[in-house]
Amino acid sequence: NPLIRAQYLLAAHTPAQLPPDGGFEVAFAGRSNAGKSSALNAICQQNALARVSKTPGRTQQLVFFELPPSTDRFLVDLPGYGYAKVPKDLQAHWQAFLDRYFRTREALKGLVVVMDIRHPLKEYDRQMLGYAVSRGLPAHAILTKADKLSRGAQGTALLEVRKALKAEHGDAVTAQLFSGESKLGVDEARRVIEGWLEL
Numbered sequence: 001n002p003l004i005r006a007q008y009l010l011a012a013h014t015p016a017q018l019p020p021d022g023g024f025e026v027a028f029a030g031r032s033n034a035g036k037s038s039a040l041n042a043i044c045q046q047n048a049l050a051r052v053s054k055t056p057g058r059t060q061q062l063v064f065f066e067l068p069p070s071t072d073r074f075l076v077d078l079p080g081y082g083y084a085k086v087p088k089d090l091q092a093h094w095q096a097f098l099d100r101y102f103r104t105r106e107a108l109k110g111l112v113v114v115m116d117i118r119h120p121l122k123e124y125d126r127q128m129l130g131y132a133v134s135r136g137l138p139a140h141a142i143l144t145k146a147d148k149l150s151r152g153a154q155g156t157a158l159l160e161v162r163k164a165l166k167a168e169h170g171d172a173v174t175a176q177l178f179s180g181e182s183k184l185g186v187d188e189a190r191r192v193i194e195g196w197l198e199l
């Protein structure tokens with residue numbers, strides 16, 4: 001499985017630092033503490049892959065992981081919001097970069113939004129989904145920490161999220177249950193990502 005070979009490539013905080021725009025990439029978004037790093041680590045079967053994205057100062061960068069042996073297949077970790085407040089002008093710069101990335105990046109084939117199953121579809125999640133869908137890109141919602149809920153409550157939460165996504169985005173956004181702890185849903189998530197990356 002190519003995903004388990006994922007390795008850190010670079011962190012970009014300006015458009016000039018992005019890898020050439022000729023390949024296939026899937027971006028991961030999630031509010032801080034949603035469980036995005038744990039989900040990335042579980043999907044790539046690595047313990048510390050996404051740790052680099054959490055380094056202070058890396059919170060306004062796009063972190064690229066490459067999937068050898070390809071040199072043009074990437075997972076891109078977008079910073080979670082909710083870290084220490086950043087100065088206004090930096091925030092504006094970052095918003096502009098992110099906005100431009102979503103609008104223009106040809107290599108971007110899909111967006112994964114990682115959400116805590118107990119707190120789904122917050123404003124940040126909706127903003128990210130909106131970016132993707134308005135570009136005509138597919139998105140996939142990973143409802144993680146499912147292990148925190150009973151089976152019944154998991155099913156109810158999934159149905160509610162699917163209903164809300166359907167109302168807002170039609171069939172552009174799919175959703176699944178996940179747990180970085182129990183590894184529930186890892187194979188399902190991999191299939192979605194591999195499909196987008198044409199692996």
Ligand code: GDP
Binds near residue numbers: 032182
């Ligand atoms: P990130 O900030 O979105 O990257 O979140 P992390 O992956 O670092 O997780 C935030 C916290 O939630 C950590 O304490 C994790 O141990 C915990 N966590 C993450 N995923 C799960 C999960 O699937 N189940 C449970 N029970 N806890 C989780």
